[in-house]
Amino acid sequence: MNICRVFVRKMSQEKKWEPLRKVGIIGVPFEKGQKKYGVSVAPAALRAAGLIEKLKEIEGLDVKDYGDIETPGIKEVNVANMDHLALVSACNKHLSACVTQVLKDNRIAVTIGGDHSIGLGTVDGHYKVNNDMILIWVDAHADINTNKTSDSGSVHGMPVALLVKEFSNYWPYLPTMDWQDVVFSIKSLGYIGLRSVDNFERLAIEKYKVPTFAMEDVEEHGIKNSIQHVLQALDPTNSRPIHVSFDIDALDALEAPSTGTPVRGGLTLREAINLMEIVYATGRLRAIDLVEINPAIGNEKDRQQTIDAGLCILKAALGFSRRGTAPRGVLDLPIQDPHKPSQ
Ligand SMILES: NC(=[NH2+])NCCC[C@H](N)C(=O)O
Ligand SMILES: [Mn+2]
Incomplete structure (x- = not known):
């Protein structure tokens, strides 16, 4: 029997994944999912630090800016231990539609928060296009509280619990949230960086x-094995689109001090870059959120360091190589005539 031919046929039936070289940027200046001022300034601060230009420097990357999601003032509703639900809901409804649009335009959705309550809208919008997506939540916190289990009442600690269908019996009726179809399964979720x-x-x-690699597990297995293990557990056949929701507080507080709920003992920037390089190399990244950068916390150096770390993470996710990239289609260094002066 021609095993070889069967194998070749099977291989050619499998979908081949190539990194998408087009991205769409969405800013979400939203901070009502937590209590501190400043995280809403992050999209403007990242843009001022050259976000768009720096991503455009990545070889072959087509970058389109979709602008910012604005959330107009709205009448609040009363749900116990759940602050600003109506505002969070309004922002995420709009954001979800925007993420869906970016993906339908065949671009990777890159969403800049904002606090982590916006993970609700990005995942909702992604799921509508790729209902086989998996979600990697990179964070110091699990963000899977309900209003019954939360100590803070802040919705940025609840987005995962709002997203997963297995939690429907753990919530009361939530006014203003009727737009959301709760269809994402907790079986498609993995965590990295918890502490x-x-x-x-x-x-x-x-x-x-x-599948959870908390910091003790990252310590034991290394970041490379940790992410590979989570990817393997969620998608053994390497065939599902990936959504990474990256909270900057996954990084050690020394690496990213300007954030609202910092925790020491986190990922180094090198580990975070490596993690994103591995996700990029799968060719299956379709959405990434970068949240919880708060430029109003700390001094100028803290602010710059945190924004810079965020930019490094995004660049690694979108194909920047630390090895460097030779110019495309060029085979030699520029030739000069040794008998002539320079021109
Ligand atoms: N996205 C974040 N930074 N979340 C912090 C959540 C902290 C805490 N677990 C809470 O429920 O409030
Ligand atoms: Mn978070």
């Missing part, structure tokens, strides 16, 4: 066996 996990969050992770 501040509330009791009920830990219970949820164990109950639903969420």
